[in-house]
Amino acid sequence: MRFVLATLAWLPRRAAFALGRFYAHLLDAAVTRLRGVARRNLELAFPEKDAAEREAIADGVFRSLGRSLVVFANLPSINEENVREWIDYDGFEHFAEARRRGRGVLFATAHVGAWELSAYSHALMTEPMHVVVRPLDNPLLNALVERRRRGSGNSVIGKKELARSILRALAKNEAVGILIDQNSSAAEGVFVDFFGVKACAHSGFAKLAARSGAAVIPGFAVWDEALGRFVLKFLPIVPMTGDATADTQRLHHVLESFVREHPDQWLWIHRRWKTRPPGEPPVY
Numbered sequence: 001m002r003f004v005l006a007t008l009a010w011l012p013r014r015a016a017f018a019l020g021r022f023y024a025h026l027l028d029a030a031v032t033r034l035r036g037v038a039r040r041n042l043e044l045a046f047p048e049k050d051a052a053e054r055e056a057i058a059d060g061v062f063r064s065l066g067r068s069l070v071v072f073a074n075l076p077s078i079n080e081e082n083v084r085e086w087i088d089y090d091g092f093e094h095f096a097e098a099r100r101r102g103r104g105v106l107f108a109t110a111h112v113g114a115w116e117l118s119a120y121s122h123a124l125m126t127e128p129m130h131v132v133v134r135p136l137d138n139p140l141l142n143a144l145v146e147r148r149r150r151g152s153g154n155s156v157i158g159k160k161e162l163a164r165s166i167l168r169a170l171a172k173n174e175a176v177g178i179l180i181d182q183n184s185s186a187a188e189g190v191f192v193d194f195f196g197v198k199a200c201a202h203s204g205f206a207k208l209a210a211r212s213g214a215a216v217i218p219g220f221a222v223w224d225e226a227l228g229r230f231v232l233k234f235l236p237i238v239p240m241t242g243d244a245t246a247d248t249q250r251l252h253h254v255l256e257s258f259v260r261e262h263p264d265q266w267l268w269i270h271r272r273w274k275t276r277p278p279g280e281p282p283v284y
Helices: 004-012 013-030 032-045 051-077 094-099 115-125 137-151 162-173 203-211 244-261
Strands: 088-089 103-109 130-132 153-157 176-178 189-194 197-202 215-224 229-234
Touching: 004 013, 004 051, 004 162, 013 032, 013 051, 032 051, 032 197, 032 229, 051 115, 051 162, 088 115, 094 103, 094 215, 094 229, 103 115, 103 244, 115 137, 115 176, 115 215, 115 229, 153 162, 162 176, 162 203, 189 244, 197 244, 215 244
Parallel strands: 088 229, 103 176, 103 215, 130 153, 130 176
Antiparallel strands: 189 197, 215 229
């Protein structure tokens, strides 16, 4: 991994993106189950599309992964002076409004585009924030990733100190980013409609929002081909009701709408619909 990152960081950006696509192609060829999962997910989510259309989206997912790898390789060299060469805001006024409310900001984000760049760049362009992560299984790789995540001043919140650390940050009117798009166990989640299929989503985000009174903003860093850089899109504040199931569903409606606009930039290689309602057969 150090070698891969070094090659991508050394090359000029255009060449690095080409090499990133090549690395992603190697991953696609070497771990064939990833494309298999993507195909199944796309069948579930887009039954109206034909096989060629779904395959084109899957191809785009690996191109997006290649771009994300380039970004991750270059994080140590991205600073306040050059960050806007990589990414800029769209919808910053929604974050400003959330901060004015004074009860903290919960960013509902997802594995869309360059998700590592979103929090990293926000710290450089505005102020540091907190990011909630699940440690990687490989401790050496996890250490490498965490060092880079902290490189712009952000703090990383792990699973052990999760709720207390998040609530403490929100009480100080700080921002916390949480990925909401992963499959959850039935014990920790609620079933919501996602692309017309029941998906189990962790209810913790909605519960934290209700307990803290923090403003909830969806935020995603997507690639804009015309601009030749990423755009960190902040969507309008999503009102929370205090009903964990209804609020989780509301957030997933927003996420689904965004993924439909950028289908080739979401991580379809994750078994999103793995947990099934009682009595339903597995979909994978």
